Amino acid sequence: MNLSTGRPHDTDKRLSREVKVYDFLDKIGIEYNRVDHAPAEDMEICKEIDKVLDAIICKNLFLCNRQQTKFYLLMMPGDKPFKTKEISSQINSARLSFASAEKMLQYLDIEPGAVSVMGLMNDSENAVTLLIDEDVLKNSYIGCHPCVNTSSIKLKTEDVIQKFLPAVNHGYQTVCLVGE
DSSP, X not given: OOEEESSOSOOTTXXXXXXHHHHHHHHTTOXXXXXXXXXXXXXXXXHHHHHHHTSOBEXXXXXXXXXXXXEEEEEEETTSOOOHHHHHHHXXXXXXXXXXXXXXXXXXXXXXXXXXXXXXXXXXXXXXXXXXXXXHHTSSEEEEOSSSTTEEEEEEHHHIIIIIHHHTTOOOEEEOOOOO
16 A cells, blocks of 8 residues: 555546545645555454554444434544444434435445545535544544545545535534543
């Protein structure tokens, strides 16, 4: 795994959803580093990617309420456990569960294993609420997938909050996961 600055030189063999992320970040003036890797299918692989990126890759969970009328994207540190009760009480939503792969594709144009804040650029209906654990916001950098799980990018947290989210017409809600 090698760290590169910016988009790949050759995008012909890349999925269009990945190239779309690079195009968008370049358009709004966000600098990023990138590493290409084998599919990141678990947090152990992500730890190796973390070392190359020198950033913590966020665990991203796509959630919904029981009625599947409200959808949430939760960004949290990968080493923190997820407890639905903690989040449910903070966002006043009972019985959160994982949303289906079909809804993930519909709203974020992402498939399981590649969930990322970058998918919000595809949520033109603002159907997804972004939830960010407070510890993610304490870091200078965020690591995430560019809508595919064979690459990861490192962005300044400040750029995600102050440039990316306004550009995709999304805000966020800070949540606190205890992590024990």
